[in-house]
Amino acid sequence: MAEIRVMPADGGWSVEASFTDCALMFLSGARAESTAQRLAAAAAAFGAEVLLEIWTRDGRLASQRRYGHSIRLVTHASS
Numbered sequence: 494m495a496e497i498r499v500m501p502a503d504g505g506w507s508v509e510a511s512f513t514d515c516a517l518m519f520l521s522g523a524r525a526e527s528t529a530q531r532l533a534a535a536a537a538a539f540g541a542e543v544l545l546e547i548w549t550r551d552g553r554l555a556s557q558r559r560y561g562h563s564i565r566l567v568t569h570a571s572s
Contacts, residue, residue, distance in 0.1 A: 494542045497533050499525045503548040508532065512541075537561030 496511040500524070506534035508517040519525035524548055533543040537560035547555045568572060 494544055495536055497529050497536075497543060499529045499545075499547045512536070518548045533558070533560045537570065 494556055498509045499520070500507050500509060500514075502518060504540070505520045506522045508519070508525050508529045517525070517528060529545055529547070533545045536543050542562045543560040545556075545558045545560065547557075549555045
């Protein structure tokens with residue numbers, strides 16, 4: 494499962510993804526979170542399972558959301 498994290502950074506916020514080598518930096522936490530959500534949704538659209546975590550400045554997990562591979566109920570019609 495791919496992981497994306499929004500984390501506090503010096504002077505702002507970072508978006509770190511397990512499938513990239515570099516982090517994205519933002520001054521606004523809201524903009525970092527919005528970008529992380531779009532990144533997670535885009536990865537899920539291409540078939541990835543993604544775990545998105547948002548962390549607070551004091552080191553607590555604020556939220557966690559999964560994207561992709563939703564469980565579907567399959568029904569079979571009898572003939």
